[in-house]
Amino acid sequence: xxxxxxxxxxxxxxxxxxxxxxxxxxxxxxxxxxxxxxxxxxxxxxxxxxxxxxxxxxxxxxxxxxxxxxxxxxxxxxxxxxxxxxxxxxxxxxxxxxxxxxxxxxxxxxxxxxxxxxxxxxxxxxxxxxxxxxxxxxxxxxxxxxxxxxxxxxxxxxxxxxxxxxxxxxxxxxxxxxxxxxxxxxxxxxxxxxxxxxxxxxxxxxxxxxxxxxxxxxxxxxxxxxxxxxxxxxxxxxxxxxxxxxxxxxxxxxxx
Amino acid sequence: xxxxxxxxxxxxxxxxxxxxxxxxxxxxxxxxxxxxxxxxxxxxxxxxxxxxxxxxxxxxxxxxxxxxxxxxxxxxxxxxxxxxxxxxxxxxxxxxxxxxxxxxxxxxxxxxxxxxxxxxxxxxxxxxxxxxxxxxxxxxxxxxxxxxxxxxxxxxxxxxxxxxxxxxxxxxxxxxxxxxxxxxxxxxxxxxxxxxxxxxxxxxxxxxxxxxxxxxxxxxxxxxxxxxxxxxxxxxxxxxxxxxxxxx
Amino acid sequence: xxxxxxxxxxxxxxxxxxxxxxxxxxxxxxxxxxxxxxxxxxxxxxxxxxxxxxxxxxxxxxxxxxxxxxxxxxxxxxxxxxxxxxxxxxxxxxxxxxxxxxxxxxxxxxxxxxxxxxxxxxxxxxxxxxxxxxxxxxxxxxxxxxxxxxxxxxxxxxxxxxxxxxxxxxxxxxxxxxxxxxxxxxxxxxxxxxxxxxxxxxxxxxxxxxxxxxxxxxxxxxxxxxxxxxxxxxxxxxxxxxxxxxxxxxxxxxxxxxxxxxxxxxxxxxxxxxxxxxxxxxxxxxxxxxxxxxxxxxxxxxxxxxxxxxxxxxxxxxxxxxxxxxxxxxxxxxxxxxxxxxxxxxxxxxxxxxxxxxxxxxxxxxxxxxxxxxxxxxxxxxxxxxxxxxxxxxxxxxxxxxxxxx
Numbered sequence: 027x028x029x030x031x032x033x034x035x036x037x038x039x040x041x042x043x044x045x046x047x048x049x050x051x052x053x054x055x056x057x058x059x060x061x062x063x064x065x066x067x068x069x070x071x072x073x074x075x076x077x078x079x080x081x082x083x084x085x086x087x088x089x090x091x092x093x094x095x096x097x098x099x100x101x102x103x104x105x106x107x108x109x110x111x112x113x114x115x116x117x118x119x120x121x122x123x124x125x126x127x128x129x130x131x132x133x134x135x136x137x138x139x140x141x142x143x144x145x146x147x148x149x150x151x152x153x154x155x156x157x158x159x160x161x162x163x164x165x166x167x168x169x170x171x172x173x174x175x176x177x178x179x180x181x182x183x184x185x186x187x188x189x190x191x192x193x194x195x196x197x198x199x200x201x202x203x204x205x206x207x208x209x210x211x212x213x214x215x216x217x218x219x220x221x222x223x224x225x226x227x228x229x230x231x232x233x234x235x236x237x238x239x240x241x242x243x244x245x246x247x248x249x250x251x252x253x254x255x256x257x258x259x260x261x262x263x264x265x266x267x268x269x270x271x272x273x274x275x276x277x278x279x280x281x282x
Numbered sequence: 283x284x285x286x287x288x289x290x291x292x293x294x295x296x297x298x299x300x301x302x303x304x305x306x307x308x309x310x311x312x313x314x315x316x317x318x319x320x321x322x323x324x325x326x327x328x329x330x331x332x333x334x335x336x337x338x339x340x341x342x343x344x345x346x347x348x349x350x351x352x353x354x355x356x357x358x359x360x361x362x363x364x365x366x367x368x369x370x371x372x373x374x375x376x377x378x379x380x381x382x383x384x385x386x387x388x389x390x391x392x393x394x395x396x397x398x399x400x401x402x403x404x405x406x407x408x409x410x411x412x413x414x415x416x417x418x419x420x421x422x423x424x425x426x427x428x429x430x431x432x433x434x435x436x437x438x439x440x441x442x443x444x445x446x447x448x449x450x451x452x453x454x455x456x457x458x459x460x461x462x463x464x465x466x467x468x469x470x471x472x473x474x475x476x477x478x479x480x481x482x483x484x485x486x487x488x489x490x491x492x493x494x495x496x497x498x499x500x501x502x503x504x505x506x507x508x509x510x511x512x513x514x515x516x517x518x519x520x521x522x523x524x525x526x527x528x529x530x
Numbered sequence: 531x532x533x534x535x536x537x538x539x540x541x542x543x544x545x546x547x548x549x550x551x552x553x554x555x556x557x558x559x560x561x562x563x564x565x566x567x568x569x570x571x572x573x574x575x576x577x578x579x580x581x582x583x584x585x586x587x588x589x590x591x592x593x594x595x596x597x598x599x600x601x602x603x604x605x606x607x608x609x610x611x612x613x614x615x616x617x618x619x620x621x622x623x624x625x626x627x628x629x630x631x632x633x634x635x636x637x638x639x640x641x642x643x644x645x646x647x648x649x650x651x652x653x654x655x656x657x658x659x660x661x662x663x664x665x666x667x668x669x670x671x672x673x674x675x676x677x678x679x680x681x682x683x684x685x686x687x688x689x690x691x692x693x694x695x696x697x698x699x700x701x702x703x704x705x706x707x708x709x710x711x712x713x714x715x716x717x718x719x720x721x722x723x724x725x726x727x728x729x730x731x732x733x734x735x736x737x738x739x740x741x742x743x744x745x746x747x748x749x750x751x752x753x754x755x756x757x758x759x760x761x762x763x764x765x766x767x768x769x770x771x772x773x774x775x776x777x778x779x780x781x782x783x784x785x786x787x788x789x790x791x792x793x794x795x796x797x798x799x800x801x802x803x804x805x806x807x808x809x810x811x812x813x814x815x816x817x818x819x820x821x822x823x824x825x826x827x828x829x830x831x832x833x834x835x836x837x838x839x840x841x842x843x844x845x846x847x848x849x850x851x852x853x854x855x856x857x858x859x860x861x862x863x864x865x866x867x868x869x870x871x872x873x874x875x876x877x878x879x880x881x882x883x884x885x886x887x888x889x890x891x892x893x894x895x896x897x898x899x900x901x902x903x904x905x906x907x908x909x910x911x912x913x914x915x916x917x918x919x920x921x922x923x924x925x926x927x928x929x930x931x932x933x934x935x936x
Contacts, residue, residue: 068326083403085396087365094369095335099536103543105556111402116529122553122887134391137398138411141448144529148402153555162731168641169629170318175326183325186318188629189622191562192640198731200555200884204562206536209622219332228336232365234358234396235407266730282885286699288664291687292657299652318633 066222068176073216074271075230076239076253077152079278084109084150086133088229088238089126095217095228102127104203106214107154107229112280114147120280125150151281152238154229155180155201155214156262156270163193163202172211178243178271179218184210198263199270216240243271335369338362342370345377349428356429366392366427393421401445406474408442435471442474450524457500463487463523488517542893552888561880561892564900566616568876569908571722571744572869573613574647576912578719578745579752580606581655581711586782588708594778600925601763602756603662607655608915609755614647616908619899639725650718654711659923660685661704665692666928681922719748726875733808734815734879739797744875746790751868753783754861759916761858773850777843780857784840787864791833794871811886819881819889824874832867836860 092107093100108126115121125133161180164172171187174180182193187210194202194211205212217227221240225231230240241250253275260277261270274281307316314320339362343350346363353359364370367384376382387393390412399409416424424432439460440447450456460466469477482488489508491501504526512520522528543559550559584602586592618624631648634641664686671682723744726735757779764771801809816824839860843853877892895901 080404083396083407084400087395091336091364091369101540101543102556103540103547103559108556110553113402120887122885124553124556127547127556130391130395134394134398134412137394137400138413139401141401141445141452143449143452143525145401146529149404150402162729165637166640166729167635168638168644169626169633170322170635173318173322173325181322181325181329183321185325186321186626186629186633187623188626190617190620190640191622192638192725194557194562195880196729196731198884200557203557204560204622206539215329217334218326218329220334220336222330225334225338228334231336231338231362234361234365235404236360282887286696287691288661288687288689288696288700289703291689292660295687316632318635321633 068222070244071177071242072244072271073157073178073221074241074243074250074273075154075157075216075227076241076250076257077272077274078237078239078253078257079149079151079274079276079281081235081237082109082150082152083235083237084111084125085234086126086130087232087234088152091228091232092214095220096215098212099206104205104212106201106212107152110151110153110281112147112149112151112278113145114278114280115142115144116146117144122282147278149278151274151277152229153199153201153262154272155197155216156199156268156272157214157216159269159271160267162196162198162266162268166192166196168192175218177222179216179221180213181215181218182211182213184208184212187211198266198268333371335371336364337369337371337374339364341374352426353428356426357431358428388420388422390421393425393427399444401448403445405445406442409444410441411444431472435468439466446524453525454504454527455524482518483516485516538898542895546891546893549891549893550888552883553885554883554888554890555885558880558883558890561877561890563876563880564620564892565877565894565902565905566620566900566908568869568872569905570613570616571719571748571876572751572872573609573616573908573912574719574722575744575748575868575872576752576755577606577610577613577650577655578715579749579754580609580756581715581752582749583753583756583779583782584658585708585712585715588705589712592778594774595782597772597775598756598760598779600662600923601760603655603659604916604919604923604925605756605759605912606752607659608912608919610651610655611915612908612911615911616905619904619908639721639728643721643725646714646717646721650711650714654707654714658704658707658711660687661700661707663923664689664700665697666923668692669931670927685922716745720745726879731884732879733806734812734882735875737797739793739800740875743790743793743797746786746793747868747871750783750786750790750864753779753786754864754868757783757857758861758865759913761854761861763920771854773853776854776857780840780843780860783860783864784837784844787833787837787840791837794829794833808886811882811889814889815878815882819891820874820878823870824878827870828867828874831863832870833864836863836867 086109089105089107089109092098092105096106098104098106105126108124111123111125113121128136157178157180159174159178161174164174164180167173168190169186169188171183172180172193173183184205189204189209189211191204191211194204197213202211202213204210217225217229220227226240230238239249239253241248241253243250243254245251250273254273257275259273259275261273262277262281263270342363350363353361353363364384366387370384372382373379373384394410394412397409399411403409421427436442438447443460447460450458450460463482464479466479467477470479485508490496491498492504492506493508494505496505517523546561547559580602583595584599584606587595587599587602618627621627630641630644634644636642667682667686668690669692671679671686674682720741723741726744727737727740730736757776760776761771763769801812836859839856842848843856848856880890881892882889897903
């Protein structure tokens with residue numbers, strides 16, 4: 027890829043080149059040269075996400091943006107993030123459905139349903155890879171193709187993944203899938219190519235109600251750190267000790 | 283003791299295999315082939331270098347400062363431009379190329395995606411019933427997408443509190459106006475979060491109809507002795523005021 | 531493989547989507563471990579079980595089983611050679627499979643299994659077979675001519691000493707290898723069980739008992755397979771079966787089934803008694819999706835019925851022909867039952883959602899890479915290899931030589 031094409035495709039609002047150089051130097055174990063503009067040091071960051079369940083309107087824009095940004099197949103069998111809808115009835119019955127597997131036309135057609143007085147609570151919950159601090163998927167990968175970066179993001183090396191699918195089985199949250207084109211495991215990367223340049227992940231970028239908050243758990247003044255102070259935080263499946271870094275506020279106990 | 287001949291044969295084969303493996307591992311082949319670390323580091327660089335398709339809201343500001351400024355003051359201020367206009371990084375890189383100009387969605391279905399009534403949407407989020415709200419008009423005819431609040435404030439509470447309104451419509455309190463119990467300042471209709479409606483704070487709020495001494499005919503079958511019934515609680519700690527008969 | 535047109539896959543997934551009941555995480559629609567991953571523990575199980583049967587002769591001196599000692603070893607070897615193939619075929623990138631040996635992740639059970647497999651094949655099985663056959667290979671080499679002679683000379687590693695002391699040394703060494711081989715066999719198949727048992731995300735798999743249950747059912751299937759091969763071989767050669775041997779193996783098989791049944795029953799009783807969160811969906815899984823393959827095939831026909839038959843054979847005086855028939859029926863049922871058990875574990879674990887709120891389906895292709903056809907081919911390959919091994923290393927060549935010399 028020549029430089030012109032590179033610049034055409036990459037967002038340039040932050041010194042991307044400096045970031046690339048910094049990461050490449052890290053890779054080679056060398057010292058940063060003095061000419062780098064913004065030294066990106068992964069060890070200074072520990073990324074996480076906050077989700078305010080009360081704010082999600084289930085518009086599914088985050089799912090569409092993620093698919094567009096990351097080249098996820100359009101088919102409803104592959105999701106790096108998705109939205110679930112919970113309906114809890116007074117008689118104890120809990121209905122859950124995934125609205126992201128539906129087409130926009132189907133979602134429109136299901137609007138304005140007659141109200142059911144037996145429903146106690148109903149809400150939307152965004153789901154994504156929890157970028158666990160103690161990831162079971164990393165533990166089981168036979169070749170070390172999936173790993174945790176120093177800034178807290180779990181990535182997959184698509185050039186070395188052998189496609190054994192062990193990590194997909196080991197993920198308790200259903201966050202992983204096998205990319206049908208590369209035949210390797212794939213999942214949410216917190217839009218690593220964006221966050222290392224100071225941008226937000228695509229899903230956070232398009233969320234209309236600030237239901238999704240991206241942040242750096244190591245920073246002093248950070249939206250996510252304030253979120254941790256303001257809210258009672260819940261995580262998914264805490265008993266499995268995966269130490270998820272997607273922090274939910276107002277998480278209903280029925281959410282799995 | 284004589285070493286059995288077959289042992290020397292077997293031992294030789296095993297020794298050769300082990301020697302070849304050890305040689306390959308520690309002498310011939312480079313160490314990097316046996317470590318995942320350099321590959322992981324290369325992956326970090328590769329992932330970070332991926333091209334993006336979303337430019338981020340600030341990218342639009344320089345050329346579209348009017349709309350940007352309008353939006354910043356309005357109810358859609360928190361929504362990124364690309365939420366409605368789609369990914370724009372290609373447009374930012376090549377502003378004259380019409381094949382990558384972000385679309386402007388003017389059809390009703392687009393706005394209804396967020397604003398159509400769905401019971402699971404949070405309370406306070408403005409929603410309309412598509413089949414009832416200005417059916418033959420496009421949304422943008424009355425609502426500027428960058429500053430969507432119309433000149434006329436909403437006439438009923440149903441628009442933002444649709445779920446509550448619909449539940450109440452099924453209940454014994456269906457004939458009660460919202461304002462019967464909640465005092466709503468006009469400011470609430472213009473900037474909702476700056477002036478919240480009041481909620482009743484004492485049992486006397488319900489006593490007006492439900493006290494035995496009351497003459498309200500609609501509540502004739504639900505009188506209760508306020509001096510003894512649930513003495514330490516306020517009524518709505520047990521009775522959901524929007525559906526007092528309870529869920530079925 | 532990469533970039534191949536996935537439209538056939540999408541069609542399959544669309545069909546599976548229509549079979550979903552309740553709620554599943556959207557990525558769960560694809561059944562990731564297919565029929566090939568059912569075949570793989572079935573094959574390694576037979577390896578471990580056949581070897582344990584052989585070890586009964588070598589280490590525990592059960593002389594009645596001596597006639598099928600070599601048969602058991604060759605069965606173990608031929609199944610071992612094929613055991614890696616279903617894994618290789620299943621990978622998204624089979625050309626990268628060697629990376630498991632180059633950059634193994636020590637925390638990954640699958641990576642460590644690669645080394646256990648290599649150790650068992652090279653360090654135990656091949657050496658054991660060689661020690662057992664060395665004398666015969668040397669003698670066959672002396673009597674053969676041309677390319678066959680070259681082959682046997684090479685197989686014997688150019689050894690030439692067949693004096694009584696040398697042969698005695700062979701037997702002693704073989705015993706030592708078997709002693710090391712028993713825990714190695716336990717490790718081999720226990721590890722496969724651990725690959726499933728260590729997954730905390732999936733309560734159908736993630737259980738402490740999983741490695742033990744896998745191992746025990748492996749022993750059952752291995753013993754039954756050797757018995758089956760022995761009976762079929764005798765039929766094909768029109769030879770008399772050694773009933774003393776068969777009865778003894780039948781006894782070990784009965785004991786193994788009883789232990790296996792007890793362990794599996796314990797697993798189910800424990801789950802039902804503890805009644806953790808997953809019990810509801812797992813109960814639905816068994817009653818809706820796995821009823822035929824688990825309750826009927828695995829338990830009733832695959833374990834209880836053979837157990838009854840084998841117990842009957844031991845408790846009553848039954849004539850020889852009837853016994854043979856009953857043994858044959860039992861081992862057939864057992865093999866089907868153990869295969870069902872692998873199916874119920876591997877596929878069963880992927881038929882319910884990790885949200886515990888829904889059930890999915892698995893649409894097995896009839897032809898294609900991960901299809902029924904491939905599975906059947908893989909299951910028949912060990913028998914083809916066994917035939918070749920019988921031809922190269924006739925198990926009773928020494929016996930016939932001794933008999934003709936006498």
